[in-house]
Amino acid sequence: MHDFIFSNGSVIDGSGSPRFAADVALKGGHISAIGDLADEAAVRRIDCSGLVVAPGFIDCHCHSELSLIANPGAESKVRQGVTTEILGNCGWSTFPLNGANAATFREQATPIFGHAGIEWDWNDLDGYFTRLFDHGTAVNVATLAGHGALRAAVMGLDARAPTAAELASMKALLHRAMQQGALGLSSGLCYVPGVYAEPTELVELASIASTYGGLYATHMRDQVDGLLQSVEESLDVAHRADVPLLISHHKTCGHRNFGKARLSLAMLDEARQHGIATYSDMYPYLAGSTTLSMLFPPWVMEGGRDAMMQRLASDECRARIRHDWAHGIPGWENRIAALGWQNISISYLKHVERQHWVGLTVLEAARHAGQDVNDFVFDLMLSEQGEVGQIMQNSCEEDLQSVLTHAHSMIGSDGLDVGDHPHPRQYGTFPKVLGELVRDKGWMTLEEGIFKMTGATASAFKLGDVGLIKRGYRADVTVFDPAGIQANATYQQPRQYASGIKWVFVNGWPTLADGTATGELAGRAIRRC
Numbered sequence: 001m002h003d004f005i006f007s008n009g010s011v012i013d014g015s016g017s018p019r020f021a022a023d024v025a026l027k028g029g030h031i032s033a034i035g036d037l038a039d040e041a042a043v044r045r046i047d048c049s050g051l052v053v054a055p056g057f058i059d060c061h062c063h064s065e066l067s068l069i070a071n072p073g074a075e076s077k078v079r080q081g082v083t084t085e086i087l088g089n090c091g092w093s094t095f096p097l098n099g100a101n102a103a104t105f106r107e108q109a110t111p112i113f114g115h116a117g118i119e120w121d122w123n124d125l126d127g128y129f130t131r132l133f134d135h136g137t138a139v140n141v142a143t144l145a146g147h148g149a150l151r152a153a154v155m156g157l158d159a160r161a162p163t164a165a166e167l168a169s170m171k172a173l174l175h176r177a178m179q180q181g182a183l184g185l186s187s188g189l190c191y192v193p194g195v196y197a198e199p200t201e202l203v204e205l206a207s208i209a210s211t212y213g214g215l216y217a218t219h220m221r222d223q224v225d226g227l228l229q230s231v232e233e234s235l236d237v238a239h240r241a242d243v244p245l246l247i248s249h250h251k252t253c254g255h256r257n258f259g260k261a262r263l264s265l266a267m268l269d270e271a272r273q274h275g276i277a278t279y280s281d282m283y284p285y286l287a288g289s290t291t292l293s294m295l296f297p298p299w300v301m302e303g304g305r306d307a308m309m310q311r312l313a314s315d316e317c318r319a320r321i322r323h324d325w326a327h328g329i330p331g332w333e334n335r336i337a338a339l340g341w342q343n344i345s346i347s348y349l350k351h352v353e354r355q356h357w358v359g360l361t362v363l364e365a366a367r368h369a370g371q372d373v374n375d376f377v378f379d380l381m382l383s384e385q386g387e388v389g390q391i392m393q394n395s396c397e398e399d400l401q402s403v404l405t406h407a408h409s410m411i412g413s414d415g416l417d418v419g420d421h422p423h424p425r426q427y428g429t430f431p432k433v434l435g436e437l438v439r440d441k442g443w444m445t446l447e448e449g450i451f452k453m454t455g456a457t458a459s460a461f462k463l464g465d466v467g468l469i470k471r472g473y474r475a476d477v478t479v480f481d482p483a484g485i486q487a488n489a490t491y492q493q494p495r496q497y498a499s500g501i502k503w504v505f506v507n508g509w510p511t512l513a514d515g516t517a518t519g520e521l522a523g524r525a526i527r528r529c
Helices: 101-113 125-135 147-155 164-179 199-211 227-241 261-273 305-312 315-327 335-339 352-357 362-369 373-383 397-404 425-440 446-452 455-461
Strands: 002-011 020-027 030-035 042-047 052-055 057-059 082-087 140-143 184-188 215-219 245-247 278-282 287-291 344-349 388-393 409-411 477-480 501-506 509-513
Touching (some): 002 030, 002 477, 052 446, 082 501, 101 147, 101 287, 101 305, 125 140, 147 164, 147 184, 164 199, 184 199, 199 215, 199 227, 227 245, 227 261, 245 261, 261 278, 261 397, 305 373, 315 335, 335 388, 344 352, 344 362, 352 373, 397 409, 409 425, 409 446, 409 455, 446 455
Parallel strands (some): 002 042, 002 052, 082 140, 184 215, 278 409
Antiparallel strands (some): 002 020, 052 477, 344 388, 477 501
16 A cells, blocks of 8 residues: 555656646655556545646755755755755855854855754764764755855954865865765855955865766856856866866856856856766746855955955955946956945844844935945945845846756755845745746756756755656655745745645655645755766
């Protein structure tokens, strides 16, 4: 007898193949049968007439490290149909942690991970997974090892190349992470400390990921005026390290760079012809979200938060920052020049007395405060001790469509569960793709859309028995209404659950039952296969 049978549904199996009519059975945490199961018995039979039965969606790019501890039910993702999250992106992972440098890295990472009250009582990937799954979580979790975390563990936030001994220590830590099941290496080359790394350092580390069959995912050095040069750098690292390359949230930034996505994607296609496996991930929004500190020149953040605060309080340093924003620095991603403060909104502030700025553009907030916009930013960063989140209006629909519909792109939310006003992608990414972009705009077929959030992702990351409706695979299943699926989260009201997701099963247990969260914490660790 099966545990569950989904009857009368339209199966889209995650492989990209056309849908077909079939029943799907689950037993013992796995998919036990597919076909005409009218005569087979089950503890419960679920009528899926008019619904699509698909593999559970895989969020290939997110930052839920601490939110899964704070909110193990993960409803913002479960109600999107997500059953697996891949963490450790953009160079940010919660491991390794090392001595005195651990506190410095935690300070730097707070606007990314949020939930500052959670104690980091682990040192490595095994320790993090033990903490996470001892308490339980509603989704499966896999992770990359973050280059920024590796570098900070060994070097702190120093703006220099590592010594031979320091590089050897970083490599040893990465070996350990890969042995414990990390999927590969990620970098965030516009963030401190990743911004200080030269390509040779990245090659040395990415080569270790390659040795274990992992990939190299990069938030590139420059997604603004230096986009194409950054793609070239990323491809050079991948070539020299002999490792698959994933361009994280592949996009353009600033009106003067619109249209460049066609060129950057062509570079990835050409590299594929020369034997480099290349991929992209992206979310279905024109705006991104990250920390306000990443908009500052790299020298401002050298040495950690206290050093940054001293510089922001200095009139001499403020004048230098203004100059760098106006004129740029060779090799640095200058989003202020490309976007302007009118396209950057405040999404998170630590202190209650300044919450009235949240949701306003930086320019609007400065005008309300009666200040020059640059002085407002300096003072805000000082008052909030650097813990300021922001949303940027980056890209254009043409480039977004080019990336999302590209043959080797997958879907990742890049979600940050920080504060009361996060980016809506934390709640709406996957329904927005399937509802607005697939059903309403026709950018791709439903089969293609689901492939990009299931089978394609599982294959690129070598996740094993997830991502397909296939006998013997994990019973991670999402059932949704193709006519009713939609994202409800907006920039004004971002914490709104999606509609149209009916059932979500994780490892054979229902985490969403007929649209109602069950509280089941059936998620498991997924380690590199």
